[in-house]
Structure formats: structure tokens, C-alpha cells
Amino acid sequence: MGRAPCCEKVGLKKGRWTREEDEILTRYIQAHGEGSWRSLPKNAGLLRCGKSCRLRWINYLRADLKRGNITTEEQQLIVQLHSSLGNRWSVIAGHLPGRTDNEIKNYWNSHLRRRIYSFTKTPTVKTGTDQPPPTAMNAAIAVGGSSTSPALVNMTVKKRKGRTSRSCMKKNSLVSSSLERSNKSSRPKRDVDDTQRNSLTTLTPVPHVPFIKDQFEGTKTQGSCADNTGEGIKEGGGGEMYDNTAKLSSLGPYQWLDSEMMRLDEFLMQGESVDLDVQLEGLEEMEREGEVLGLNHGTATETEKAAVVTVSCGESNGEWYNYSSSHKNNSSSSSGNGWFDWDWTSSVECCNQWDEGEKMLAWLWGSCSTRNDEEERSDNHSSPKEDPRRRSFTV
DNA sequence: AACTTGTTCAACCGCTTCTTG
DNA sequence: CCAAGAAGCGGTTGAACAAGT
Known part of the structure; x- marks a missing residue:
């Protein structure tokens, strides 16, 4: 019943x-x-x-709602958080003061999803042989995120023919839009800002910030959570110590989320078994020490802390697995979590930088690995079933 | 001017999670 | 610990509207 x-x-x-x-x-x-x-x-x-x-x-x-258009910064944050959190709109909204989950969800569905999809699908994407194919991570670049790839700068997404997107139109204030609805005859026409319109179809140049992937080049040591105290790592996969303070300190809080994911991913790609409990303990300790997301960026909010723990370390519900598997599974959206809706088949077909689509898929599976040369891509040439991560994270 | 088509977003729906007794 | 109710969440819908024909 x-x-x-x-x-x-x-x-x-x-x-x-x-x-x-x-x-x-x-x-x-x-x-x-x-x-x-x-x-x-x-x-x-x-x-x-x-x-x-x-x-x-x-x-x-609510009085504390922010009126007006989503800013570029908010846009980037939404994409970045979505790449880590998926369709957890309320969590994402928690990072954007004055914005509601509904607003962000609508914005994603009507603006960003299509735009990023265009980015991944567009045949005009020309990358060098050592440039990675589109991933959730670097798709964020499509809305103005960071990149080392000059090829991405000034790249345009084909604008669909027809009318101007209403996304460009100024949002009426909340109260006034209500009034206008109840008094249609007086509804003013919303004007279109050309600058805003262009910004929707053109990828604007962004300040050069090393792509997150590069942050961990060469850091193949075993260990657990990052140590911001300079004392090194004392726990984790193999107990080996290393200090990546400088690297982490150079990252923003949300980038840190991604970097931690990548490092975990890296361990797994090397066949290391990562104990999630140990990872979680490490992060909790960091949290107590005020190091999680503290990294020269102020104090983490409760939501941010929760996001770190959930996203980076996962829990028994398989959230971590969902993240790492999002690169390969979400085209089917079997989890129902709404990870990026990449069409991998099409992506492989439209990508001309590798001879075999299978290699590309292998790369995607290991897209968080720090090994990025051609030889090591070949190492990842294993079929999905052989992915070592599955041994550690069977849900 | 009328019609068609595409887009946006407020609101609804149903499910899940949390809280309380 | 359990059940019931409340609150929260994310997917979906459809009215309203702009722009093209």
C-alpha cells in the first residue's frame, strides 16, 4: 500500500x-x-x-536568495562540483550561496549540459597527440575552467541555428516576474545582451593554471592523505612517506577534491589496494586539524567537509566507486545518479588522435592516472573487465 | 499577423532519507 | 528497534514566451 x-x-x-x-x-x-x-x-x-x-x-x-544571472565563477563551480558530485543538486547548491538546488538543476539542464555535450561531441576539437580526449574533468574547461591546452582556448561550440537562447535574457526579479505573470499585458520584453549571448557559444580564454592532472606527475609513491604539516605521509597503501604540501597548497579547495580523487585512482591503477577506512580516518584527522580544504583557502564549511569525505573516500554505499566509474559507466546511467551523459561511442568515433577507440576507452578508464605518455597508455590497454579498481571496489 | 518551433524554469510528483515517539 | 510521518531531493512536466518562418 x-x-x-x-x-x-x-x-x-x-x-x-x-x-x-x-x-x-x-x-x-x-x-x-x-x-x-x-x-x-x-x-x-x-x-x-x-x-x-x-x-x-x-x-x-526566501530573502537570502541571490537574484540575477549565474556568474561565470558560479558556472565554473557548478561544472566542477558536478564532475565530482554528480546530480547532487542540493549539495552543489550548498556551495553557491543564494542559489537553490532547483535553480542549479535547471541551469545545468538548460545551459551547461548541452554546452558540455557539444564540447565533447564537436568534431572541431583539435588536440595534439599528447592531449587527452574530453573527460568530465577537462570538460569543465569548456565553461571557462583551467587548462594547459591552448587548443581549447578560443575553440567555439557550434551555435545551433535559429533563435537566440533565452538563457541570455535577463532574469526578472522574483517578485516582478510573479507580478508580470499575473498581469501579462504589462510584461516587458526582455532584452538580449550580446556579450552574454556570445559568451554562451564561445569558450573564452582563461588564466593559465596547470591542469590538475599535471599536479601529480611523478608522484607514484604509496601513501594516504595529503599532509599539510610537512611531516609526510604515515599511513595508507604501503606506508611510504611523501610530502605533497606544495602541490596541494597550490590548489583551490575544489581542485583539491579532484586531485585527491586522482591520487586514489592512481594507486588503484597501479594495482594497490586502498583501504577506504584508513583513507577516511586520514581525512577525518585532517578535518580535525583544519587541513581539509583549509589549504590557504579559509575554513571549510560543513558541506565542503562532507563532500570531501564522501567523494574522496567513499562509504559503504559505493560513492567512491561511482566517481571513478563515472568515466566509463555513465553513458548508460545505470546507477541513476546522473553522471555525465557522455556518449563514449561517439566520442571515440569523433576522436582522431588514437588509432583504436579501445585505446581511448582504456585511457578514459584510467583518465586520472598520472601516467600520460603513449607507452603508458598502452599499459592501460586492458579491457574494462580487467581494470584493477574493480578488485578493490566491488559494490 | 499568425503560426510554428525551440527554450526556459516554476512547480509537481514520487521516492528516499531523516526524525520522532 | 521499529513504524509513521515529515522533510528533502532529484527527475519530469507543461505553461509561457521568444524568435523564426
Whole structure:
């Protein structure tokens, strides 16, 4: 038997909220505070479902919501976080003050997903023989992230024929858009900013920051979590010590997430068994010491800490595995977690830098490895079934 | 001017997770 | 520990609208 509906649905209003409803809800919450959504409509005198009230408040009426377009910085952050976290919109929203999960989700679906997809699919992508094919990581570059690849700079994504994307249009303020909806005849036409329009179809040059992959060139030592104290690593795969303080210190907090993933990936590619419990302990210790995401970038928020622990070390629910496997599994989206929707087959077909698509796939499987020369790509030429990571992370 | 097509995003729905008794 | 209810989350929908024909 299914669950009872969250509230009595008979007679409840659905659809767009009116200005009057907004005012009633706002007044009520200002007087009584958030929460008790189930009883709120009745108490406030609204013919709405509690869930609807909650959504309206959280996504639209809250005073701390940021109005206006998503900035370039926010855009980059969204892509970067999405590459690490997948479709965890609420977690991603937690990193963007004033933005809601719904807003970010919509923005991703209507702006970024297609754009990044175009980036991976476009046959105009010309990379050198030593340039990696598109990955979730470097796809972030497509929206202005960092790259060592000059080939990516100024590369254009083909603009579809037809009308201008409405994404370029200025977003009305929350209240005014409500008013306009209730008074359509007075709705002003939204003008299009040419600069913004261009920015959607052209990859703009970005400051040179070493691609994250390069940060760990040559660091094949065993170990666990990064040590920011200069004392080295004392635990992990083989217990061997090394100090990567300088490298980590040069990274931003979100890059750090990726770099840690890569290093774990690297161990696994070498056939090392990584004990997730040990990794987790290491990170927790770092957290206690204020080192996690502290790295000259201020104090980590609770959300950030949670993201590090979840993404980097994983838990018994296989989150870590999902991350590393996202490069190869998500075209089928079997996990339902909504990882990047790459079409690997097409990507292989359109990529002309390697003779065999299989090699490319092998590279993708090991895309986080620090070994990037042709010889070592050949080492990764194993079929997916032979990927050593699977031995450690069978979910 | 009317119609068609493509895009956006607020809101809904159903499922999962959390909280409470 | 368990069950029920509340809250939260992510996928999906469809109205509204802009731009092309």
C-alpha cells in the first residue's frame, strides 16, 4: 500500500502561485518561522499542499536568495562540483550561496549540459597527440575552467541555428516576474545582451593554471592523505612517506577534491589496494586539524567537509566507486545518479588522435592516472573487465 | 499577423532519507 | 528497534514566451 499523500489534496490549488498567495506565505513564515510545512497551509489560510509551500518559499520567496544571472565563477563551480558530485543538486547548491538546488538543476539542464555535450561531441576539437580526449574533468574547461591546452582556448561550440537562447535574457526579479505573470499585458520584453549571448557559444580564454592532472606527475609513491604539516605521509597503501604540501597548497579547495580523487585512482591503477577506512580516518584527522580544504583557502564549511569525505573516500554505499566509474559507466546511467551523459561511442568515433577507440576507452578508464605518455597508455590497454579498481571496489 | 518551433524554469510528483515517539 | 510521518531531493512536466518562418 502506498503512502498517504502529504496532505489532503482535495480542493487544493495547483499551478502558479499568485501574488496574494506569496504575500500570505511570506507573512506567515515571517511571523512563525519555517517548518511544520504540513500544517502551514491550513494555519496560514492557503489552499496549497505543504510541499508546495515549502518549495515556493525555498525556491522563490526566501530573502537570502541571490537574484540575477549565474556568474561565470558560479558556472565554473557548478561544472566542477558536478564532475565530482554528480546530480547532487542540493549539495552543489550548498556551495553557491543564494542559489537553490532547483535553480542549479535547471541551469545545468538548460545551459551547461548541452554546452558540455557539444564540447565533447564537436568534431572541431583539435588536440595534439599528447592531449587527452574530453573527460568530465577537462570538460569543465569548456565553461571557462583551467587548462594547459591552448587548443581549447578560443575553440567555439557550434551555435545551433535559429533563435537566440533565452538563457541570455535577463532574469526578472522574483517578485516582478510573479507580478508580470499575473498581469501579462504589462510584461516587458526582455532584452538580449550580446556579450552574454556570445559568451554562451564561445569558450573564452582563461588564466593559465596547470591542469590538475599535471599536479601529480611523478608522484607514484604509496601513501594516504595529503599532509599539510610537512611531516609526510604515515599511513595508507604501503606506508611510504611523501610530502605533497606544495602541490596541494597550490590548489583551490575544489581542485583539491579532484586531485585527491586522482591520487586514489592512481594507486588503484597501479594495482594497490586502498583501504577506504584508513583513507577516511586520514581525512577525518585532517578535518580535525583544519587541513581539509583549509589549504590557504579559509575554513571549510560543513558541506565542503562532507563532500570531501564522501567523494574522496567513499562509504559503504559505493560513492567512491561511482566517481571513478563515472568515466566509463555513465553513458548508460545505470546507477541513476546522473553522471555525465557522455556518449563514449561517439566520442571515440569523433576522436582522431588514437588509432583504436579501445585505446581511448582504456585511457578514459584510467583518465586520472598520472601516467600520460603513449607507452603508458598502452599499459592501460586492458579491457574494462580487467581494470584493477574493480578488485578493490566491488559494490 | 499568425503560426510554428525551440527554450526556459516554476512547480509537481514520487521516492528516499531523516526524525520522532 | 521499529513504524509513521515529515522533510528533502532529484527527475519530469507543461505553461509561457521568444524568435523564426
